[in-house]
Amino acid sequence: MFSVNCWRTLLGCDKISLSSMAFIPQKTKHWYSTWWGMVVLAASVLIAAAIMAFGLLIFSYWQEVKSGNTEYFRQKFYQQAQETVDPAVTVMREVLETTDDPYLGNVSAQNVIVEFIDHKCPICKVQTSVMQQVAAKYGYAIKIITRDFPMESVHEGTTQYAAIASCAHEQGGYSLVSNLFFSNQDILPTELSSDEIGNMSDSFGLDKAKMLECVNSGRGRTEVMKDYSDAVEAGLTKGTPTYFVNGYMLEGAVPFDTWEELFQKMGLAN
Numbered sequence: 106m107f108s109v110n111c112w113r114t115l116l117g118c119d120k121i122s123l124s125s126m127a128f129i130p131q132k133t134k135h136w137y138s139t140w141w142g143m144v145v146l147a148a149s150v151l152i153a154a155a156i157m158a159f160g161l162l163i164f165s166y167w168q169e170v171k172s173g174n175t176e177y178f179r180q181k182f183y184q185q186a187q188e189t190v191d192p193a194v195t196v197m198r199e200v201l202e203t204t205d206d207p208y209l210g211n212v213s214a215q216n217v218i219v220e221f222i223d224h225k226c227p228i229c230k231v232q233t234s235v236m237q238q239v240a241a242k243y244g245y246a247i248k249i250i251t252r253d254f255p256m257e258s259v260h261e262g263t264t265q266y267a268a269i270a271s272c273a274h275e276q277g278g279y280s281l282v283s284n285l286f287f288s289n290q291d292i293l294p295t296e297l298s299s300d301e302i303g304n305m306s307d308s309f310g311l312d313k314a315k316m317l318e319c320v321n322s323g324r325g326r327t328e329v330m331k332d333y334s335d336a337v338e339a340g341l342t343k344g345t346p347t348y349f350v351n352g353y354m355l356e357g358a359v360p361f362d363t364w365e366e367l368f369q370k371m372g373l374a375n
Contacts, residue, residue: 194352200335201349207251207279209240214248216351216371221252221336223345224267224286225260225293228358232346233287239364246373251283252332254345262295267332268325269302272316273309281309 201219220236222229240249253267266286273282282305286293297305299317306313319325340354341347348355350367 197339198352201339201352202250207274209249210244210247212248214246216247217250218247219250219252219349221254221341221345221347223254223256223260223263224270224283225263225290226256226345229346230287230290232358235361238361243368243373253329254333254336254341254347255329256344264326264329265296266293267329269297269320271328272319272325273311275319276311276315278309278311
């Protein structure tokens with residue numbers, strides 16, 4: 106009898122316990138604990154990592170080009186050289202590689218560097234001697250064309266200096282006037298008077314009347330603005346110096362050693 110009651114009691118207890126459990130609330134899983142939540146989180150992490158990596162890559166390329174490190178440029182140049190020539194680059198070379206602007210090197214060279222300068226730009230002043238060194242060593246195989254990109258908003262009066270140099274070019278005196286401006290860059294006034302332009306012409310053996318006629322008529326300025334317009338069309342917006350090597354843009358200071366590395370990769374002998 107005892108055992109029967111005992112089992113009934115136990116069964117009753119079991120029923121009470123089981124029925125009570127039905128009223129205990131079940132814990133709800135957070136969305137990130139579900140299988141689909143974990144998939145969303147994993148995908149989000151991968152996308153964020155890809156965006157960050159792409160951003161860092163673009164930033165590193167920009168930094169290298171601005172600092173004069175042309176490794177990225179070289180890789181792009183050689184990859185292009187092994188493929189079909191981009192028609193857009195060919196068209197741009199026709200715009201940039203003029204025949205009426207001052208140049209150094211071989212007039213018939215297939216490898217052409219077009220440099221855009223500002224006579225009041227400190228980096229351009231340094232790069233002038235670098236490019237002269239480049240021309241002295243590699244002038245048999247390259248042509249360096251000099252064009253103007255006056256940053257008037259940064260260097261007040263620089264457009265006039267570019268126009269004067271352009272007018273001097275009509276008489277074969279571009280390098281004389283350009284070097285004078287760079288040598289005295291720190292003390293150049295905002296504007297040169299007609300008398301100062303005339304005296305400068307006399308000192309270099311240039312025809313003063315022709316020089317003043319060119320400057321005062323605006324012919325030199327028109328030539329400078331043509332350079333500026335072509336540079337903008339080619340994508341130049343950041344400043345000077347900027348180089349276009351066979352149509353590909355390279356911005357910032359470029360040391361002589363870097364030019365040598367580039368020319369060696371291009372197959373030019375020392």
